[in-house]
Amino acid sequence: MTCLPTHTERKLGLVIDLDTCVGCHGCATSCKEWNTGGYSAPLSDIDPYGADPDGAWLNRIHSYEVGDGTESRTVHFPRSCLHCETPDCVTVCPTGASFKRAEDGIVLVDPDLCIGCKLCSWACAYGAREYDPSHGVMKKCTLCVDRIYNEHLAPEDRTPACVRACPTGARHFGDLGDPESAVSKLVAERGGFDLLGAFGYKPVNKYLPPRSRRDARTVSADAPDKAPQKQKIAAPTTAIESLFSWVDRALSR
Amino acid sequence: MHPAYSVILFTTASGAGYGLLVWLALLSATGVLPADRWLGFTGLAISLGLISVGLLASTFHLGHPERAWRAFSQWRSSWLSREGVAAVATYIPAGIFGIGWVFLERTDGIFAILGLLSAALAVVTVYCTGMIYASLRTIRQWNQPLVPWIYIALALATGAVLMLALIHVFGMESPWFSLLTAVLVGIALFLKQRYWSTIDTEKKTWTIGDATGLGKHGQVRVLDLPHTQANFIMREMGYAVARNHAEKLRGYVRLLAFLVPGALCLITIAPSALLATPAALLAVIAAGVGVAVERWLFFAEAEHVSMLYYGRPAA
Numbered sequence: 001m002t003c004l005p006t007h008t009e010r011k012l013g014l015v016i017d018l019d020t021c022v023g024c025h026g027c028a029t030s031c032k033e034w035n036t037g038g039y040s041a042p043l044s045d046i047d048p049y050g051a052d053p054d055g056a057w058l059n060r061i062h063s064y065e066v067g068d069g070t071e072s073r074t075v076h077f078p079r080s081c082l083h084c085e086t087p088d089c090v091t092v093c094p095t096g097a098s099f100k101r102a103e104d105g106i107v108l109v110d111p112d113l114c115i116g117c118k119l120c121s122w123a124c125a126y127g128a129r130e131y132d133p134s135h136g137v138m139k140k141c142t143l144c145v146d147r148i149y150n151e152h153l154a155p156e157d158r159t160p161a162c163v164r165a166c167p168t169g170a171r172h173f174g175d176l177g178d179p180e181s182a183v184s185k186l187v188a189e190r191g192g193f194d195l196l197g198a199f200g201y202k203p204v205n206k207y208l209p210p211r212s213r214r215d216a217r218t219v220s221a222d223a224p225d226k227a228p229q230k231q232k233i234a235a236p237t238t239a240i241e242s243l244f245s246w247v248d249r250a251l252s253r
Numbered sequence: 254m255h256p257a258y259s260v261i262l263f264t265t266a267s268g269a270g271y272g273l274l275v276w277l278a279l280l281s282a283t284g285v286l287p288a289d290r291w292l293g294f295t296g297l298a299i300s301l302g303l304i305s306v307g308l309l310a311s312t313f314h315l316g317h318p319e320r321a322w323r324a325f326s327q328w329r330s331s332w333l334s335r336e337g338v339a340a341v342a343t344y345i346p347a348g349i350f351g352i353g354w355v356f357l358e359r360t361d362g363i364f365a366i367l368g369l370l371s372a373a374l375a376v377v378t379v380y381c382t383g384m385i386y387a388s389l390r391t392i393r394q395w396n397q398p399l400v401p402w403i404y405i406a407l408a409l410a411t412g413a414v415l416m417l418a419l420i421h422v423f424g425m426e427s428p429w430f431s432l433l434t435a436v437l438v439g440i441a442l443f444l445k446q447r448y449w450s451t452i453d454t455e456k457k458t459w460t461i462g463d464a465t466g467l468g469k470h471g472q473v474r475v476l477d478l479p480h481t482q483a484n485f486i487m488r489e490m491g492y493a494v495a496r497n498h499a500e501k502l503r504g505y506v507r508l509l510a511f512l513v514p515g516a517l518c519l520i521t522i523a524p525s526a527l528l529a530t531p532a533a534l535l536a537v538i539a540a541g542v543g544v545a546v547e548r549w550l551f552f553a554e555a556e557h558v559s560m561l562y563y564g565r566p567a568a
């Protein structure tokens with residue numbers, strides 16, 4: 001049914017830390033690998049090793065340059081379906097292939113019902129749905145619905161493939177509808193935000209902002225509390241420690 | 254937005270077909286058109302033929318055309334589904350109306366009522382088509398209140414141009430219908446001009462800073478795209494081929510879809526059939542080509558908000 005549920009019991013989603021993400025594309029690769037054999041398999045590529053490769057991916061990692069001068073920085077930005085609470089991508093679907101689950105809020109496409117009209121991809125504000133030309137149906141992030149409840153997997157693997165793969169721990173998975181969950185607390189603590197919040201689709205996934213820069217160029221004498229804490233070295237007690245202490249001072253000059 | 258060629262063919266052809274159905278029903282119910290078998294057959298064959306060709310064409314761009322019937326199920330939420338339901342529903346009264354006219358040579362009583370019902374459903378179908386686009390908040394140039402009314406105005410105008418050609422080919426004439434057609438074309442032009450000036454002057458709502466949420470940290474620029482080749486999103490939503498020539502193409506639309514057919518309709522008022530009939534037929538060709546270009550431009554000028562992630566500064 002393409003009418004949206006009025007209420008979902010849980011709001012499963014991702015929290016993505018833009019401060020820690022190093023843009024390695026590991027999550028996207030892991031996603032592709034899992035999902036080409038997963039819920040809506042295959043996730044095909046056309047001419048993958050040729051000059052003009054093309055294919056459906058459910059997760060794309062952008063890299064932006066933000067700001068100018070000393071405060072400028074590179075921000076790596078993974079982008080996938082945000083499992084919005086009130087998205088038009090579901091309601092525009094003429095066949096009922098697109099739906100949002102009442103039990104956990106996951107937005108899915110049923111590959112057996114989809115006619116490949118692409119209207120849902122037009123309705124998504126985030127470019128999160130990609131048409132698979134060789135399968136003739138729409139593909140999107142499933143939040144690894146076939147992993148997170150999968151009792152054949154070890155408990156630590158019952159999490160989305162992207163979260164499991166991220167080498168820097170920049171991706172977190174959990175129930176954003178429960179204010180006591182670890183992800184909700186993380187969002188509150190770090191000031192997590194919505195993409196295009198004013199647009200009105202109410203994304204469930206949240207992004208954590210990059211922290212402000214902390215180094216000699218941005219920290220001045222009149223802001224001592226912001227200065228990186230120098231590790232205090234205890235007064236030397238033995239000759240060998242005196243020697244090291246001298247080496248440390250010499251090297252610090 | 255990438256123009257879907259089958260959708261352009263569909264909306265142009267079936268729009269004119271639905272418009273013609275409206276005029277056939279109205280003019281026969283009011284007794285302006287005679288209940289002549291061959292007039293009815295030709296008119297309804299062209300109208301229902303254009304509608305059917307359009308509907309068939311619209312399934313060509315589907316990934317799974319064989320599943321198209323599933324699209325009738327979600328009319329509660331989806332304008333595309335509503336369009337499908339209305340399109341099929343129109344056939345039923347239109348079919349009985351056609352049987353009355355062609356086989357019984359009757360366009361009065363129950364046949365008139367069913368004809369008018371099919372005309373109403375035709376307008377509803379075209380309205381649904383317009384709303385498929387107008388309801389998409391992700392595309393500012395489509396998410397305009399005028400959009401469904403332009404679809405209806407163009408369907409009625411192109412349908413009237415077809416009706417006028419039919420009237421002349423069947424050796425009849427109707428100066429007031431010539432005038433009415435020219436007025437309809439004029440109304441459609443007026444709405445389209447209003448539409449263009451709205452989308453040109455309206456402020457863009459969203460920036461790359463809003464899309465990434467990084468705007469408060471400063472200017473956001475693309476450093477690296479996620480991939481080396483264009484992906485589905487960039488090809489489908491990022492189509493920009495015609496945008497530089499938009500002004501020129503708008504000129505062609507003004508000329509072919511509106512000014513030329515409008516002027517030719519006025520020429521059909523001339524008492525000489527030698528002049529009027531070719532003018533009416535030429536108007537059909539000009540309007541057909543003009544509206545197809547208009548539909549193409551409607552896609553090409555549409556900017557999708559998701560392209561912000563790919564570096565478009567505002568949408």
Ligand code: SF4
Nearest residue numbers: 081082084087089124
């Ligand atoms: S991110 Fe796009 S595809 Fe995912 S729920 Fe939101 S609107 Fe739909």
Ligand code: SF4
Nearest residue numbers: 093114115117118120
């Ligand atoms: S492409 Fe498939 S899922 Fe998307 S709107 Fe069309 S039928 Fe529904």
